Amino acid sequence: MAPVLFNIRTVDSAGTDKLESRITLDEKIDDGKATLDTIRQLLVKQKLDSAKVRLAFCGKDGARVGDDFKWSIYKALVEDDETEGGTAKKEKTNSRIQTHDVYFELPKENETEEKTLSKQAQAVLDGKLDMDLVQNKPALITATLKELASTYEHNKFKAASGGAVVTAGSMSENDWDVVLRHTHYLNGYRMVFSKLENGTKQFKRIDKAPYAAFTIRPRKIFSSEKADKSINVEAEYRIPRYIVTDDSYVNVFETASSLSESVASSSFSQTDIEASAGGSLFGASMSVKAGFSQNDSEAVATAKSSSSRSMNITYNFPRAVLYLDNRSLELTEECKVALEGIKDEETLIQFHHDFGHFFATNVELGGKLFASEKFTSAESSKAEEKANAMKVSAAASFSYGAFEANVSASHETQKNSAKSGSRSSMSNSLTWEARGGDTILCNDPPNWCPTVKPSANWRVINQRDVIPMADFIGTFPDYKHVPADVDRIRQKTKTITACKFRLKANVHDGVDYDEYYGVRKDKDEQRLKPFLHKYRNEILQCDNDEVAERTLANVARSPHLAYPAIKFYQALESRIKGAGFTDNFQEYVGIDKLNKRGGGCNFEVEVATLSDEVPRLKLNVPYLIRAHDETHDTFLAADTAGSYGDRFFGYLYYARKARASKFMFRKVGARSQQGIITNDMEVELTLCDESGNPYARVQRFEGDASTLVVSKYGVERDFTETHNATFQYN
Structure with a gap:
């Protein structure tokens, strides 16, 4: 059987046709049964360009015809279109090859030139x-x-x-x-x-x-x-x-x-x-x-x-x-x-x-x-x-x-x-x-x-x-x-690696640009005592320190006069002064220069790393925070046992790992954000409850520019001020 040559042409909206490619077929076409769909499938087998596969057939004048159109009728239509001056063209056949023209309708988007931007x-x-x-x-x-x-x-x-x-x-x-x-x-x-x-x-x-x-x-x-x-x-x-x-x-x-x-x-x-x-x-x-x-x-x-x-x-x-x-x-x-x-x-x-x-x-x-x-x-x-x-x-x-x-x-x-x-x-x-x-x-x-x-x-x-x-x-x-x-x-x-960092306190009244969170020990200034006395006056319903001290002195002389609030406070003060907490108010967590007053501002958290990756901490993940330098090797802890009635009282101290509290870091302005803590990110240090959920945030005592305490979420009047920090990897 002689091969069949197909000239693949496109016709634009102006009726101008263009020869795009040629494809030869060796299969016999039954003119009586074949439709344009039959021709399309044969051309696809011979790798018809995918851009032409999706186009509709048309006549030389650009008029569209469906794939259900009879092949014999389409051939006659095309040959009639090619008649010139009333005389039909010679049939495109010879002893070796038969040639047919097929036309595809060119989409307007393929032919126009954009004169301006969209x-x-x-x-x-x-x-x-x-x-x-x-x-x-x-x-x-x-x-x-x-x-x-x-x-x-x-x-x-x-x-x-x-x-x-x-x-x-x-x-x-x-x-x-x-x-x-x-x-x-x-x-x-x-x-x-x-x-x-x-x-x-x-x-x-x-x-x-x-x-x-x-x-x-x-x-x-x-x-x-x-x-x-x-x-x-x-x-x-x-x-x-x-x-x-x-x-x-x-x-x-x-x-x-x-x-x-x-x-x-x-x-x-x-x-x-x-x-x-x-x-x-x-x-x-x-x-x-x-x-x-x-x-x-x-x-x-x-x-x-x-x-x-x-x-x-x-x-x-x-x-x-x-x-x-x-x-x-x-x-x-x-x-x-x-x-x-x-x-x-x-x-x-x-x-x-x-x-x-x-x-x-x-x-x-x-x-x-x-x-x-x-x-x-x-x-x-x-x-x-x-x-x-x-x-x-x-x-x-x-x-x-x-x-x-x-x-x-x-x-x-x-x-x-x-x-x-x-x-x-x-x-x-x-x-x-x-x-x-x-x-x-x-x-x-x-x-x-x-x-x-x-x-x-x-x-x-x-x-x-x-x-x-x-x-x-x-x-x-x-x-x-x-x-x-x-x-x-x-x-x-997998290895356990120490992620070392510092928390640079935000600049505030009384706090310079080079001050940091740290564990402190100061024998001369009993930092937590003023904070405790503020709370004492609140629960004892005393107007000032003088009235509160006179009330406690009277109770000392006549113990039977002590009512529940007084007994609670006396036990609380004894607890805080104990060696296991502040050692007579000498120890506290606060803001100061890197090495002033025996302060330790270097913190670290142990994290698991894979493939020797650089250790990094994540937002909203509970951690035990270790305070480590030449004079301190302890962990951050918080004591909220002093809360009385509907009043909240919490402060920070440092202790051995067995008594440490868990803390997490939350991005300021986006507390729910997850992911890696980036260097120089402003964070809010947050105390976690036993389930690892955020419970209270670390803030500064309003009475000075140094002492850090904890404030329970939702509590407004607790003698604290917001004072966040910038996270810096060492």
């Missing part, structure tokens, strides 16, 4: 960008930013038009393959380190892993992707699951360390950038989840905050969001072989080196412009409340023409206290870069914008829902054992 993009670029950094900017660093005066202006940018608009819905399997080769969105991410002379490692950057652990799982064409309901295609194509998105948006965020800057430059979400500021990535402990060595973990956790920080602005032009889960992906053969080779910690680390430590399951493709303004700031401040806010409002639009400067900006500082002093100095410089589009035009935004349209120019501009590699592999049906296998390897390296 409405969403223009709304963003023409509108006023009012970004309240208090509400919208992640609190990456605790230093107060006093000024950020921009040295650039960009009110004369406007995107030039031109080029065909490409949407994800019109892309073929080959188009998606090009996008994959250009973006490597199926490769995980790994941490890169450099070795220092002293044997330790220094974090360098986040990098794409060299090997892809996953590939796209073949799937059928969705009905929503087909041009006509009559189209029936059973073939499967390696096309990712996607959602078309072209709502342009602006992000503003601040970076202050090499880690957070690398997370930002790798196009991860702002939530991940915020987490990285404290040496934590994607809500997970890196060593536990990624199998880092001890040096690797320390290098990440101690990625230093540079004196040169950056305010970053990104103009994002997304085209599609990809959803990458275990239903849309499958493991590569290389990854399967590597998983079988994981036997110990060394091979586990090598696996992560090859395939990455983490994988992003939500990937946004498109283009973005990235402006980074670096500044250095030496600043000291003293304020009643740390509630300063900087508001940056930049009116920006893109107008076609030269890159010029003419910025309109406003700066606003809000304070909750009238007492504030500061001094700051700043130097800044602007850099522009592009991700996606024609990157050589990064400093020519008007001409860069239209270059984002071709799918070959798309790049990864945002990544979310990042999961540790082993955990993600474990979601695949045949690999559910992987997380447990990896965990067993890590358990072999």
Whole structure:
């Protein structure tokens, strides 16, 4: 049988046809029974482009016909359309080959040229960008930013038009393959380190892993992707699951360390950038989840905050969001072989080196412009409340023409206290870069914008829902054992490690910037006695200390006059003065200079670590807190046995481990937040009950600027004032 040649043509809305490709068939076609669906299935078997598979058949004039249309009638229709001047063309047959033309209706989205930006993009670029950094900017660093005066202006940018608009819905399997080769969105991410002379490692950057652990799982064409309901295609194509998105948006965020800057430059979400500021990535402990060595973990956790920080602005032009889960992906053969080779910690680390430590399951493709303004700031401040806010409002639009400067900006500082002093100095410089589009035009935004349209120019501009590699592999049906296998390897390296830290007291009246929580012993000043006497006057219903002391003296002379409240107080005072509690009021927990009055400000908590990870504490987790220095080797404890009736009384002391109390740390302003405690996080030290639930918070006695006591949640009048601290790892 002579082969049959099909010329695959498309017809646009103007009626212009274009030859796209040619396909040959060796199968015999029964003209009496065949329909266009029969032709489509034969062409699919011969690898008809997936972009054409979903298109509807039409005549040369562009009029649509359904797949149930008879093949013999369609051939006659096409041949009639090709009649010129009343004379039919010669039949396209010879002894060796027979030729047929088939026409597909080209969607309008595949043919038109966008002359302007989308409405969403223009709304963003023409509108006023009012970004309240208090509400919208992640609190990456605790230093107060006093000024950020921009040295650039960009009110004369406007995107030039031109080029065909490409949407994800019109892309073929080959188009998606090009996008994959250009973006490597199926490769995980790994941490890169450099070795220092002293044997330790220094974090360098986040990098794409060299090997892809996953590939796209073949799937059928969705009905929503087909041009006509009559189209029936059973073939499967390696096309990712996607959602078309072209709502342009602006992000503003601040970076202050090499880690957070690398997370930002790798196009991860702002939530991940915020987490990285404290040496934590994607809500997970890196060593536990990624199998880092001890040096690797320390290098990440101690990625230093540079004196040169950056305010970053990104103009994002997304085209599609990809959803990458275990239903849309499958493991590569290389990854399967590597998983079988994981036997110990060394091979586990090598696996992560090859395939990455983490994988992003939500990937946004498109283009973005990235402006980074670096500044250095030496600043000291003293304020009643740390509630300063900087508001940056930049009116920006893109107008076609030269890159010029003419910025309109406003700066606003809000304070909750009238007492504030500061001094700051700043130097800044602007850099522009592009991700996606024609990157050589990064400093020519008007001409860069239209270059984002071709799918070959798309790049990864945002990544979310990042999961540790082993955990993600474990979601695949045949690999559910992987997380447990990896965990067993890590358990072999499990050790109990001391996490050392200090609690720097917030600046307050009578408390300077260099004072800390600590265990104290002072023979000259009996710190807890004034606090106890305040409580005594309350329960004895005495107006002042003189009346209370006279009442107690009378009872001493005539014990039969003692009523229950007096007996209770006498027992309480004797208890507190005892050697097991305050040793005649000499011992207490308070705020002072590091080594003043024999104070011990170094605390530690024993935590279990895996793969020699750097020990870190977590929010809302009960701990026994050890106070350790040259003069003290004891634990924090609290005594609330003095509560009488509806009145609460509690104070802090230090004792041996058997009598220690459990405490937890809660983030100020977000008590329910979970996760790793980051360096310089403002925390509230909280006493736990026997069940490990938060019971009372550590506060300062209102009568001095030193003594720390406990205040039960819900109790208002207990002679205490709020005085939280900043958590600092040693």
